[in-house]
Amino acid sequence: MRKICQVTGKKPHFGKQLSHSHRRSSRRWDPNVQKKRYYLDSERRWITLNVSTKGIKTIDKRGIERVVADMRRDGQKI
Numbered sequence: 001m002r003k004i005c006q007v008t009g010k011k012p013h014f015g016k017q018l019s020h021s022h023r024r025s026s027r028r029w030d031p032n033v034q035k036k037r038y039y040l041d042s043e044r045r046w047i048t049l050n051v052s053t054k055g056i057k058t059i060d061k062r063g064i065e066r067v068v069a070d071m072r073r074d075g076q077k078i
Helices: 053-062 064-073
Strands: 013-018 024-029 033-040 045-052
Touching: 033 053, 033 064, 045 053, 053 064
Parallel strands: none
Antiparallel strands: 013 024, 033 045
16 A cells, blocks of 8 residues: 555655664655545445545545545546
8 A cells, every 4th residue: 555645645754763873774754544435425436545644634624525526626536
């Protein structure tokens, strides 16, 4: 599963980890991406989305129908 939110577009961030002795090593910070199923009343079917916790809050606030319409307008295939 790719660590990219389909709603908000959050991706992993990259940087350096600093040890006690100040040796630097590369690391990445992954967003909290969950696989969630939502029911679309207009199409009478279930869809599965990879969404971050911020994306779940966005869907709860705006509604799944409006979020899916915005995703399709931006060119995402669902």
